[in-house]
Amino acid sequence: RIWSLVENPSCEGPDSNPSHYYFRINKNKVYYVSESLVKRAANGTRNNLISLGTCIGKYTHGCSFHLTVQSLSLLAANAKHKVWLKPTSKMAFLYGNHVLKSGLGRITENSAPGDGVVVFSISDVPLGFGISTKSTQDCRKLDPNGIVVLHQADIGEYLRMEDEL
Template structure:
């Protein structure tokens, strides 16, 4: 789709797509296919002011007539590219990460996007990893702190080090996401104050960073 001159929203380049998909696959594994192959309700990835959005095609068509200065956001903001082309997932992506990390859906055998599916094919073997924290660990996490062993409720078995994980409450409510500091095996040997998950984003950011998040 060609967008009008008023709305500077563009498709991602192949390099940007590869970077984005690599980051997403670290959290949701092969379920990434269900974001890129949506024939019943077509969605696309679009870049606007360095931020990547996951948007219904219908909304993109409506956004064509919106002046760039007036367009604040559209669809789901997944994150932002830095000036050095590094991509950081934002907490606004948590709804998708939580949904697909929890629901271990079998990936489709084919994908209508061709080259984009080949871009992510190397990451499809990743397992889905989750962590649940105890009630007394929720508030520290929502204030931006890392997860320590004392607050760990349970974690997916055989989780490796530096693996992306979605963090849930013990009642299965997504609270944020992060990266494991240690493997599951190493975690068992640590003392209660040791960090086991580095906080990458949490829902507390909606209050702490409300002026800059969108």
């Protein structure tokens, strides 16, 4: 799956020749950036570079990697495990709450506990991502107040973190 991200043809910039995408690290952040943008950014000094492409995650002081909500478009396009929410629970998820069984519209087959899942609205709009707590079979017999997906990130973070951005 990672190769489909790297070999994704890009036609941006002054030259219309297709190029590939790369993962680049600047300071403690990982960026997903096209080859043409990397070439243009090489003209400046690295110390003056603030951002490059799409920030998909960052390394913490403990050297663990955390995905950011900006990676949602990449995750949604390549997700193996997906969850769709009912319209009544969409706002609860966007406020940072976990997904309950009562708000679950659909779930992909063969998901296991601990799998990363992308959360969609019922109309296939990616809302965020999280970690599943139950398998697909266990979700069927779970009580309505049981947690199905642990919240990791959602598109509502842009509004909640407005002061920090």
